[in-house]
């Protein structure tokens with residue numbers, strides 16, 4: 353029997369994209385979100401062509417591209433000497449090579465655009481202030497499928513036998529913003545920059561919407577409270593300082609000067625079953641991953657779109673099994689790429705020297721070719 357109506361838990365990027373994708377295939381949905389309103393969440397986001405291509409298909413890319421910045425390049429820079437180690441072209445090059453744009457934007461901008469599209473769609477119904485605890489939420493219609501898009505601390509996951517579990521990743525993110533007119537000269541106003549150093553890296557890019565730089569330092573760390581976001585304690589600031597030993601003094605002082613740092617322990621999920629024939633997990637609920645390849649939200653968008661394609665022409669149990677078989681290898685490969693990037697970005701000593709030599713020998717075209725399988729991916733159509 354074809355799927356007619358879905359219940360979605362969570363109105364994050366995965367949940368809203370799922371509702372829209374289903375509606376484009378004539379499937380109605382009700383989304384249950386615990387928050388009373390969808391307010392400003394998180395910080396900046398890089399959206400790569402594999403995701404922006406889907407957003408174009410869903411009709412929201414025009415809204416985003418009026419607001420976001422298409423960076424000219426993604427630069428890898430030494431955190432000690434500030435020397436450029438490698439560069440991947442983006443901007444027009446990304447549109448030509450991967451057939452869709454690469455953009456950086458505030459997470460709220462994406463969330464708002466998705467929300468506006470969902471609210472304009474008669475097949476989608478959003479219930480705010482509704483937290484799923486145990487058991488299915490009180491939907492208006494009987495659902496053929498329940499979609500868990502409820503993030504890394506997913507409740508729905510607990511009802512799926514053999515489902516993944518969350519674990520501390522051993523990484524901590526420290527987030528802050530800098531007003532563009534107060535930003536030091538080494539912060540590039542046209543590109544995404546990743547400064548690399550032993551045990552840590554710092555990503556920076558400008559956000560047009562806010563006139564500020566989005567800054568995230570990611571370090572090894574061993575403090576794992578189950579806290580989402582908080583001000584770092586004196587001990588946590590000391591840990592950050594120790595991870596920046598040997599870094600360029602300008603970067604160290606920039607971080608030390610920040611009165612407002614957000615301390616964010618990063619959790620990921622172990623591998624495990626994503627579906628049981630009636631319910632399915634997507635996005636971070638299924639496979640929260642470290643941001644070393646900047647692909648978590650992109651994978652949530654791909655999941656949502658491809659799940660809708662699977663549900664549009666098969667009975668539920670078959671569709672969910674097909675979805676899991678189809679998505680799992682790509683997610684596993686991306687996790688491996690993330691782990692490799694972590695190893696390379698945080699390298700020290702002889703490994704760092706080797707990394708810098710290899711990167712120095714790679715022309716931008718060759719670095720871009722290494723990303724074809726991620727950015728050039730064309731999501732499944734029914």
Ligand SMILES: Cc1cc2nc3c(=O)[nH]c(=O)nc-3n(C[C@H](O)[C@H](O)[C@H](O)COP(=O)(O)OP(=O)(O)OC[C@H]3O[C@@H](n4cnc5c(N)ncnc54)[C@H](O)[C@@H]3O)c2cc1C
Pocket residue numbers: 361362363364365366367384385386387396397398399482483484485501502503504505506507525568618634635636637641643646647648649650651652
């Ligand atoms: C530092 C950092 C930088 C990142 N940078 C990038 C990047 O540049 N590019 C990229 O693609 N990805 C990036 N990511 C990853 C990306 O942020 C996530 O993968 C993505 O936001 C996951 O979206 P989601 O919708 O699956 O989950 P979430 O955003 O967590 O949404 C889950 C939703 O479900 C709701 N919810 C939870 N529990 C319940 C419940 N019981 N009942 C009802 N509702 C519930 C929540 O309130 C929330 O609205 C980054 C991540 C980090 C940590």
